[in-house]
Amino acid sequence: MKNQVKIGDVILANNVITAPMAGITDRPFREELHKMGPGLVFTEMISDKALTYKNCNTLALLDIKGEEGPVAVQLCGSEPQVMSRAAQIAEEMGAAIIDINMGCPAPKIIKNGEGAALMLDEEMATEIVKQVVRAVRIPVTVKMRAGFSQANINATSLAQKVEAAGAAAITVHGRTRDQFYHGLADWQVVQKVAAKVSVPVFGNGDIYEAQDALGKLQMAGCAGVMLGRGIQGNPWLVQQIAAVMQKNPEPAKPSISEIMLTIKRQLGREVELDGEERGIRKMRKHIAWYIKGYRNAALMRNKINQAQNLPELLAMLTAYEQELQQVN
Numbered sequence: 001m002k003n004q005v006k007i008g009d010v011i012l013a014n015n016v017i018t019a020p021m022a023g024i025t026d027r028p029f030r031e032e033l034h035k036m037g038p039g040l041v042f043t044e045m046i047s048d049k050a051l052t053y054k055n056c057n058t059l060a061l062l063d064i065k066g067e068e069g070p071v072a073v074q075l076c077g078s079e080p081q082v083m084s085r086a087a088q089i090a091e092e093m094g095a096a097i098i099d100i101n102m103g104c105p106a107p108k109i110i111k112n113g114e115g116a117a118l119m120l121d122e123e124m125a126t127e128i129v130k131q132v133v134r135a136v137r138i139p140v141t142v143k144m145r146a147g148f149s150q151a152n153i154n155a156t157s158l159a160q161k162v163e164a165a166g167a168a169a170i171t172v173h174g175r176t177r178d179q180f181y182h183g184l185a186d187w188q189v190v191q192k193v194a195a196k197v198s199v200p201v202f203g204n205g206d207i208y209e210a211q212d213a214l215g216k217l218q219m220a221g222c223a224g225v226m227l228g229r230g231i232q233g234n235p236w237l238v239q240q241i242a243a244v245m246q247k248n249p250e251p252a253k254p255s256i257s258e259i260m261l262t263i264k265r266q267l268g269r270e271v272e273l274d275g276e277e278r279g280i281r282k283m284r285k286h287i288a289w290y291i292k293g294y295r296n297a298a299l300m301r302n303k304i305n306q307a308q309n310l311p312e313l314l315a316m317l318t319a320y321e322q323e324l325q326q327v328n
């Protein structure tokens with residue numbers, strides 16, 4: 001199979017994987033992503049401590065049993081022993097891979113020495129990987145940034161150290177912590193890391209189009225790409241990129257009825273898993289992304305935000321679909 005990537009003993013169907021995104025890549029959205037055939041999907045980041053305390057909301061983030069494809073569970077923490085215990089729990093729950101978060105820029109995470117703060121402490125970052133690798137049978141991967149700041153770009157040196165500690169793959173998001181999500185990702189850093197380690201490297205940052213993904217992959221010489229904000233409201237990007245990577249024709253963009261069907265299915269699952277009120281609230285941003293660029297999308301978004309219950313929201317979506325069908 002072309003573009004096959006192996007992470008430890010996990011064989012991915014292709015080299016297009018989808019990013020962990022807190023508040024976004026929950027189970028209903030992951031179910032939509034699986035339909036597009038990615039090589040791997042990630043959970044939202046999960047706090048190691050909260051997991052070991054068996055916090056109910058945290059355990060819900062680990063609802064991965066029976067998903068259609070392999071799922072990497074991403075853990076966030078700063079203590080090797082707590083991370084190891086959390087990794088064992090995730091393994092028991094069906095994780096295909098444990099991913100360690102070394103990229104989160106949020107101040108409250110950094111303050112605890114977690115996320116991108118680990119890039120400032122290569123020794124601790126390496127120790128975490130070493131102990132987690134020892135604690136579980138499944139592969140352990142790392143997701144990092146280019147560095148903490150422009151003055152401190154250390155992805156290559158950290159990648160080499162975590163590889164030596166047993167990491168089976170590395171994702172590099174080509175921004176620094178100080179950039180948060182602003183500016184452009186620097187794919188030269190991805191290229192440098194890919195040249196220096198033997199495990200698969202996934203490049204991440206600013207992929208919104210299939211051709212763009214191919215260009216970035218070729219420039220960086222990495223094993224695959226990880227898609228972040230580009231899949232928000234557009235899970236179809238996965239299959240478009242996978243097709244282009246395999247030199248197949250790019251599938252047509254989804255029709256409005258396909259988009260509406262996807263929204264309704266995802267909404268139904270959100271409500272099923274989280275209840276009507278929370279499910280509707282969680283879906284609002286997704287719906288806004290799905291309909292972005294369509295006629296009267298802003299008006300529709302305001303309407304949706306007023307919907308009080310599921311039947312009302314479904315009726316709004318159906319009416320909007322009819323309105324769009326009439327125009328086209």
Ligand SMILES: Cc1cc2nc3c(=O)[nH]c(=O)nc-3n(C[C@H](O)[C@H](O)[C@H](O)COP(=O)(O)O)c2cc1C
Pocket residue numbers: 019020021022023024044045074101102103104143173181185204205206207226227228229230
């Ligand atoms: C809303 C949001 C939530 C995110 N949550 C996580 C997370 O939980 N773990 C993580 O490693 N990265 C997280 N990220 C970063 C993405 O995984 C990705 O690295 C980043 O968005 C860059 O890729 P992009 O330019 O394709 O969006 C998040 C990004 C966004 C926008």
